[in-house]
Amino acid sequence: MEQNLKGKVAIVTGAARGIGAAIARQLAKSGADVAVCDVKEEWCAETVSVLSAAGVKAKGYGVDVSSSEQVDSCVKSVIADFGRVDILVNNAGITRDGLLMRMSDEDWDAVINVNLKGTFLFTRAVSRPMMKNKAADGSSAGGSIINIASVVGIMGNAGQANYTASKGGVISLTKTTAKELGSRNVRCNAIAPGFIQSKMTDVLPDDVKQRYMDTIPLRRFGTADDIANAVVWLAGDGAAYVTGQIISVNGGMIG
Template sequence: MGAFDGKVAVVTGAARGIGRAVAEKLASEGADLVVCDLQSEWLTETTEAVRGLGRKVLPLAVDVGDSEAVNACVAEVLKEFGRIDVMVNNAGITKDTLLVRMSDEDWDAVLRVNLKGTFLFTRAVARPMMKQRGGAIINIASVIGLIGNAGQCNYAASKAGVIALTKSTAKELASRGVRVNAIAPGFISSKMTDALSQEVRDQMLANIPLSCFGTPDDIAKAVVFLASEEAAYVTGQVLSVNGGMVM
């Protein structure tokens, strides 16, 4: 028996990285999963892993920035499962460059996926969750949304926006039993961080008191906590999971 038996969770950007780890962790705790990414073929490994854990899984191709696609996805989830208990807004992109070189396209693309995508899924699941009188929405922000970063003004603004969206929706939905929280990961091991030179890695690690990068599983554990009854009295918060890099 798991903490999420009989619950249905939707995870965006679930093909790899943090989203995949989150989907697998929720499944290992008993949840049935709807996993979304830009292309359904990319979801094969996640889908097989969830199925291997004995849970139901529905893989769906959804661009989180596309309002119609998001609404159609939520309608399909309700048709298939009849409820949505956990929504994890994880899909995110970067298009880094210095402010003075940043194109309108790079600004718009990052805000569209990271911020508008989180808004669209939150809006789409809000009604069914309010009707159920319960639900947990977890938005994956970033430490960069708290402290900013040179070369990432679009990404930082999108993640700061996710934090403000989290707090506003937490206030709107609390009376119906729906909790909304954000996680602000620090540096998490990924294909990107694996490719960095030892010198760059050492420089980054010097600023992390726990002296290591985080793993996707570290974020998945925080998601499971915020989605669970253990966090029944937690809403509108930003949980930093960053090895102490920012305190």
């Protein structure tokens, strides 16, 4: 089923670059208007100009996803600017890797606050507006929340206690959100990407990259568009009966 997202408004966090920028582009390609969110509004300019050139409405917002005040005020501004919110993609994420024996409180808190608390804060802020969404015929239009988790949130990974815990938390938060909001037609699913080429993974040493490659049946690293394509599917009516699911997009790395 072709996804037609015309008339829908999407919020994408961490959309200045990488996977978030690709998600914003693919949603726009399917017709959605997009609120492009990242730490600083000016970082969003490039993504916004690409989306505007594609013919949809797009605007950048500076928001730290770990700040409750900033998230609430961002969602209010998006609704004032766009009139509604139908799709939320919780994509903003960071890593602060290190063995847990030596991990500082600061590195633990930073990753949990952005990856897990940020997902909670944005989900809470859009819940009520999404529950109230109406379709043209007056029926409940609901919404679709898509959380970007990670394969390591399922399987664990040495050196990433904070990151894996945050992504494991995102997975269970996804299932709870689906249960709480399902009766109002708000769906919530997560995508668990495998190894995706991006600034986050570019910094890894070659031997580590090769070790990952050896575990991938499709014998290539994923692209940001591989993740964005799954997001577009989950966002639209083609996935109308899908909620509370964790979709692995990992080249077969784990089943």
